[in-house]
Amino acid sequence: MRQGAVGTVRLVERDGRRLVEKRLSDPARHDTEVRALRALADSGLPVPQVVEERAGVILMTELPGGRLDEGDADTRLAALRASAVLLRRLHDLVAPEDLPPAPDDAAIIARYRAADGPALPLALPPSAGVVFCHGDWTDGNVLAADGRITGVVDWEAAHAGDPVRELSRAAWGAARKDPRSADALIEGYGADPVAVRAWFPIHAAELWLWFAEAGPPEYFAQLTAELRAWPG
Structure with a gap:
């Protein structure tokens, strides 16, 4: 069983078939994941297929491969580059009307300033439009095998949002490791680096607020120290 921030995931067997059972305590996140996966069923993207769904439980197909964060640094780097191509394909899709809206970045900035977080150059970049977003494109949610991306999982944060913001969140988070x-x-996505990096302070503020509210304290202290050293 794998314990996540918002739910639990385990492998189960049904009629001789290995499936993934995901339990989410938040009904809204549960509904979002089901809607996103069903909308992507014929997209050609490597996502799980929903086999069965009931209150709090999603049963879906198991995808091959291992998480990118389980590989060595150079393998992870190559896989991240390859995953960016899939992220762009996702962003070429029109978001289903029933997906949640994007995070409220103006509210994130206001909350961060009210919480007296470390000084950051916070400003809202111009919008790049509204597309189908995964919501948490990280090396823990992308699977690969033999240098090929084999799956993208954990769609409970999917939403209709800004493609550059999503790419930026993935890039900033991944860069904290390497x-x-x-x-x-x-580069894998083919985006303007300046436009992508303009979002970095907002992602930093959002993560700081998360750790401030949910901990653990040592992560919060580490991130606070990092943000205090933010390049001027």
Whole structure:
């Protein structure tokens, strides 16, 4: 069983077939994941197929491969670059009308300032439009095998949002493990690095607020120290 921030995931067997059972305590996140996966069923993207769904439980197909964060640094870097191509394909899709809206970045900035977080150059970049977004495109949610991306999982944060913001969130988060990761994702996607990096302070503020509210304290202290050293 894998314990996540918002639910639990385990492998189960049904009629001799290995499936993934995901339990989400938040009904809204449950509904979002089901809607996103059903909307992507014929997209050609490597996503799980919903086999059965009931209150709090989603049963879906198991995808091959291992998480990118389980590989060595250079393998992870190459896979991140490859995953950016799939992220762009996702962003070429029109978001289903029943997906939630994007995060309220103006509210994130206001909350961060009210919480007296470390000084950051916070400003809302211009919009790049509204597309189908995964919501948490990280190396823990992308699967690969033999240098090929085999799956994208955990769609409970899917929403209709800004494509550059989503790419930027993925790039900033991945770069905290390996600074080369940001360029790999940006180049793989084919985006303007300046536009992508303009979102970095907002992602930093959003993560700081998360740790401030949910902990653990050592992560919060580490991130606070990182943000205090933000380049001027």
